[in-house]
Amino acid sequence: MEQPYREEYLVLEAEGYRLPAALTLPQGEAVKWRIILLPGSMANDVDGNYPGTPMKPHLYADLARQLAGRGHAVLRYAKYGAGTGAEMVDEKRVLAHRVFPRQRYIAEAAVRKLREMVPQAKGLAVAGHSEGSVHAVMIAQQSEMGVDAFISLSGPALRYMDLFIHKAQEMAKEQGAIIDFGAFKVNAANYIRAFELMRAGEPFTEDIKADPTMEFFVKSWDSDNPQARESLQYMRDYDAVDPCIEIAKVPCPVLVVQGGRDESGVHADNGERLYQARHAAHPQTTRLAFFPDLQHFYKHVLPGITWQEAMVVDEETDGQVSEVMSAWLDGLSG
Missing domain, CATH: 3.40.50.1820 (Alpha/Beta hydrolase fold, catalytic domain)
Known part of the structure; x- marks a missing residue:
C-alpha cells in the first residue's frame, strides 16, 4: 500500500x-x-x-x-x-x-x-x-x-553503433534498399556503412557523400568543426x-x-x-x-x-x- x-x-x-x-x-x-x-x-x-x-x-x-x-x-x-x-x-x-x-x-x-x-x-x-x-x-x-x-x-x-545497424538491417528486410524512419528516409546500405566507418574512425566514402539521403549524416559527422568532433567522440566512447x-x-x-x-x-x-x-x-x-x-x-x-x-x-x-x-x-x- x-x-x-x-x-x-x-x-x-x-x-x-x-x-x-x-x-x-x-x-x-x-x-x-x-x-x-x-x-x-x-x-x-x-x-x-x-x-x-x-x-x-x-x-x-x-x-x-x-x-x-x-x-x-x-x-x-x-x-x-x-x-x-x-x-x-x-x-x-x-x-x-x-x-x-x-x-x-x-x-x-x-x-x-x-x-x-x-x-x-x-x-x-x-x-x-x-x-x-x-x-x-x-x-x-x-x-x-x-x-x-x-x-x-x-x-x-x-x-551503440549496433543499435542503429541492427534496426536498419531489420527494416531493410521488410522495406528494401530505402528504409523509412518516419521523419526521414535513407539508403540502408549507406546508412549501415556510415556507422561502421564512424566506429572505425574512417572518413565517409564518396558514395555516402554523394547520396542525398545521407546529407544530414555528412553535415553532422564528416566535418572538422569542434561540435562534430565532440559528437563523434561521444558515439565512439558509448560504442566501446x-x-x-x-x-x-x-x-x-x-x-x-x-x-x-x-x-x-x-x-x-x-x-x-x-x-x-x-x-x-x-x-x-x-x-x-x-x-x-x-x-x-x-x-x-x-x-x-x-x-x-x-x-x-x-x-x-x-x-x-x-x-x-x-x-x-x-x-x-x-
Missing part, C-alpha cells in the same frame, strides 16, 4: 555543473532502500522531461514518488542542456573529461550525495534508464561505490561499451526491466539479451521484468502506433514498474 511522500529540492554539484536534483522520501517512515535514478542520453530536467521536444514523460519524477510511497528514498537529477535548469559553473572542470565518461563521474557524485543525505537504509540501488543503464552497470562493478543492487531500465543490450559483456561482471543482484513496445533505439528484445547474458554468469541473482504493452518510458501504448507517437505519450508511468522494483528490493533486503 502506498504511503505519503515528501520531496526536497537541492543542487548536485559535479564535474563543473550545478544540476537541479530532488530527493523523494517516505513521509515519517524509516527508509528501506536508497535508490539513485541515472538519466538517459538526452538533456532532461529534474522530472525526466526533455525541454524543446514534445517528449514530456516525467518518468523519473513518477518512479521517485511511487517508490517513496513504498518506503524508499530516491534521488534524481537533471542533465545539462537548454531549459533543464542546469548550469555550467567551471568550464575547465567540465572539459577535463569527454562527454560520455563525464556522465559516469556525475552519477558517481550523485551516489555519494545520496549516501550522505540518507545514511541509514537497508541498501543502495543504482537504477539507470536507457544510456544511464550503461553508466550504472559500470558503477555497479566498482566495489568502492558500495552498490548493493543494479536495475536496468530500458537499457541497451547492443553496442558492450552492455552484455559488462552486465555479466556486476557482482550484486540485477533486475532488468523492459517494455515490449520499446522502439526508441533500444528495442524490446534488449531486455531478454541483457537477462540472458547476466543469467548465464549469475543465475540466482538475475531477474527480468517484462511488460508487453509498455514503451521506453513505461507508458501504455496500443499495437500499430508509430514510435514517434509512442514517445510523446505523457500519462503517468505505469505503477507495475515501481511495484516490481520495490518488491524485488524488499526481497533482497529480507
Whole structure:
C-alpha cells in the first residue's frame, strides 16, 4: 500500500555543473532502500522531461514518488542542456573529461550525495534508464561505490553503433534498399556503412557523400568543426561499451526491466539479451521484468502506433514498474 511522500529540492554539484536534483522520501517512515535514478542520453530536467521536444514523460519524477510511497528514498537529477535548469559553473572542470565518461563521474557524485543525505537504509540501488543503464552497470562493478543492487531500465543490450545497424538491417528486410524512419528516409546500405566507418574512425566514402539521403549524416559527422568532433567522440566512447559483456561482471543482484513496445533505439528484445547474458554468469541473482504493452518510458501504448507517437505519450508511468522494483528490493533486503 502506498504511503505519503515528501520531496526536497537541492543542487548536485559535479564535474563543473550545478544540476537541479530532488530527493523523494517516505513521509515519517524509516527508509528501506536508497535508490539513485541515472538519466538517459538526452538533456532532461529534474522530472525526466526533455525541454524543446514534445517528449514530456516525467518518468523519473513518477518512479521517485511511487517508490517513496513504498518506503524508499530516491534521488534524481537533471542533465545539462537548454531549459533543464542546469548550469555550467567551471568550464575547465567540465572539459577535463569527454562527454560520455563525464556522465559516469556525475552519477558517481550523485551516489555519494545520496549516501550522505540518507545514511541509514537497508541498501543502495543504482537504477539507470536507457544510456544511464550503461553508466550504472559500470558503477555497479566498482566495489568502492558500495552498490548493493543494479536495475536496468530500458537499457541497451547492443553496442551503440549496433543499435542503429541492427534496426536498419531489420527494416531493410521488410522495406528494401530505402528504409523509412518516419521523419526521414535513407539508403540502408549507406546508412549501415556510415556507422561502421564512424566506429572505425574512417572518413565517409564518396558514395555516402554523394547520396542525398545521407546529407544530414555528412553535415553532422564528416566535418572538422569542434561540435562534430565532440559528437563523434561521444558515439565512439558509448560504442566501446558492450552492455552484455559488462552486465555479466556486476557482482550484486540485477533486475532488468523492459517494455515490449520499446522502439526508441533500444528495442524490446534488449531486455531478454541483457537477462540472458547476466543469467548465464549469475543465475540466482538475475531477474527480468517484462511488460508487453509498455514503451521506453513505461507508458501504455496500443499495437500499430508509430514510435514517434509512442514517445510523446505523457500519462503517468505505469505503477507495475515501481511495484516490481520495490518488491524485488524488499526481497533482497529480507
